[in-house]
Amino acid sequence: MSKNQNGVSLTSVQALDQNDPLANFKRRFALPKGVLYLDGNSLGAQPIAAKKAVDDTLDQWRDELIKGWNQGWFDAPERLGNLLAPVIGARRGEVTVTDNITLNIFKLLGYIIGQRQGERKAVLSEGGNFPTDGYIAQGFCRISGAEHRFLPENSDLAEHLDGVAVVVLSQVNYRTGKLRDITATTRLVHAHGAEVIWDLAHSAGALPIDLNGSGARYAVGCTYKYLNGGPGSPAFLYVHSNYQDQGWQPLSGWHGHASPFAFDADYIPANDISHFRTGTHSAIIYAALEASLTLWAEVDMAAVRAKSVAMSELFLACLGDIFHRHGIEDITPASSQRGSQVSLIDTQNGYAIVQALIARGVIGDYREPGLMRFGFTPLYLSFEDVWLAAQHFREVVESGEYRDPQLHVRGAVT
Numbered sequence: 273m274s275k276n277q278n279g280v281s282l283t284s285v286q287a288l289d290q291n292d293p294l295a296n297f298k299r300r301f302a303l304p305k306g307v308l309y310l311d312g313n314s315l316g317a318q319p320i321a322a323k324k325a326v327d328d329t330l331d332q333w334r335d336e337l338i339k340g341w342n343q344g345w346f347d348a349p350e351r352l353g354n355l356l357a358p359v360i361g362a363r364r365g366e367v368t369v370t371d372n373i374t375l376n377i378f379k380l381l382g383y384i385i386g387q388r389q390g391e392r393k394a395v396l397s398e399g400g401n402f403p404t405d406g407y408i409a410q411g412f413c414r415i416s417g418a419e420h421r422f423l424p425e426n427s428d429l430a431e432h433l434d435g436v437a438v439v440v441l442s443q444v445n446y447r448t449g450k451l452r453d454i455t456a457t458t459r460l461v462h463a464h465g466a467e468v469i470w471d472l473a474h475s476a477g478a479l480p481i482d483l484n485g486s487g488a489r490y491a492v493g494c495t496y497k498y499l500n501g502g503p504g505s506p507a508f509l510y511v512h513s514n515y516q517d518q519g520w521q522p523l524s525g526w527h528g529h530a531s532p533f534a535f536d537a538d539y540i541p542a543n544d545i546s547h548f549r550t551g552t553h554s555a556i557i558y559a560a561l562e563a564s565l566t567l568w569a570e571v572d573m574a575a576v577r578a579k580s581v582a583m584s585e586l587f588l589a590c591l592g593d594i595f596h597r598h599g600i601e602d603i604t605p606a607s608s609q610r611g612s613q614v615s616l617i618d619t620q621n622g623y624a625i626v627q628a629l630i631a632r633g634v635i636g637d638y639r640e641p642g643l644m645r646f647g648f649t650p651l652y653l654s655f656e657d658v659w660l661a662a663q664h665f666r667e668v669v670e671s672g673e674y675r676d677p678q679l680h681v682r683g684a685v686t
């Protein structure tokens with residue numbers, strides 16, 4: 273395999289790896305041998321340092337018992353928030369790491385709607401977004417009396433903001449990989465008298481984000497995708513420093529109280545970002561995430577973006593002709609409007625193609641209906657990995673290997 277049918281030579285790809293300023297990060301991840309991992313957009317790979325960090329925390333639990341809470345466990349949400357802040361263009365004190373995205377959206381919806389006494393009560397969710405964002409908005413509206421609306425996919429946001437108090441938008445769409453202009457969109461929503469909660473699940477760690485510079489006031493995102501925090505690692509929540517003292521978030525728990533250990537009967541919200549905590553968190557999973565965020569502090573996000581675009585372009589260049597010949601639709605946006613993934617649709621065979629690739633050690637993922645996603649994570653993928661993965665894709669499709677009936681059987685998690 274020195275050349276694939278598209279004429280992209282392995283030596284040209286190896287030259288890209290030799291000139292890659294991020295190449296050294298790959299050694300700091302524990303990747304299984306023989307696996308080409310293109311699913312870091314769903315669950316990031318394990319930083320080698322995570323294992324020792326978790327082990328150390330287990331030892332700390334064993335040796336220090338409850339004293340551990342005063343040895344860094346209790347402060348972890350804001351300490352990790354401060355580590356993460358530069359990766360998303362936030363300042364110290366603007367980010368906490370807590371709960372999951374679903375709960376964090378609920379908290380922000382209540383916090384924002386609670387500040388409004390007027391007529392505007394509608395919550396707008398983005399059609400075609402990751403479903404939990406809409407589900408939790410619907411749940412919030414049922415108990416708050418706010419009206420829930422969907423923004424139709426591919427429609428003009430400006431035409432749907434009448435009477436809207438808050439809109440929940442993804443910066444990068446999880447299916448298509450389409451990137452929104454966060455600055456222009458934030459400005460538009462504010463000009464209509466509404467607020468926007470940005471969901472950065474598919475952009476944090478995937479591309480440079482300037483939350484402060486964009487004028488964003490509220491954002492959430494997860495840490496187990498591009499940020500490599502580990503399965504179930506907590507989400508983050510950002511509130512601009514000028515908007516942290518505006519009332520209550522509705523999941524008012526003891527860790528978000530102004531004095532959690534005063535054990536007052538009445539809730540008094542903390543007047544900083546810790547207000548968005550709820551209750552007790554896992555010191556163990558925070559340890560894994562801290563190891564990862566410590567690594568991110570060394571990363572140049574502009575280099576991440578450049579490599580991400582170059583890798584997705586390489587993957588598409590290696591496969592260009594094959595989509596048309598095999599009825600696969602390439603819905604990947606143009607590179608300037610792309611997150612860090614390639615999105616392909618084959619409603620008949622997409623699932624089985626992904627299964628056949630997994631059987632070969634090439635891990636991508638599948639989302640209904642018909643969507644094959646391949647995520648590009650510049651810290652632990654080389655250009656050679658991408659070239660090899662494309663070669664496998666070509667072989668699976670051209671050989672008809674995916675027709676094996678066993679590859680069409682669905683598991684519980686796809």
Ligand SMILES: *Cc1c(COP(=O)(O)O)cnc(C)c1O
Nearest residue numbers: 372373374402442446471473494
């Ligand atoms: C992955 C993802 C989520 C996950 O939400 P959790 O509550 O953290 O499980 C939410 N929104 C988007 C856009 C996602 O991509």
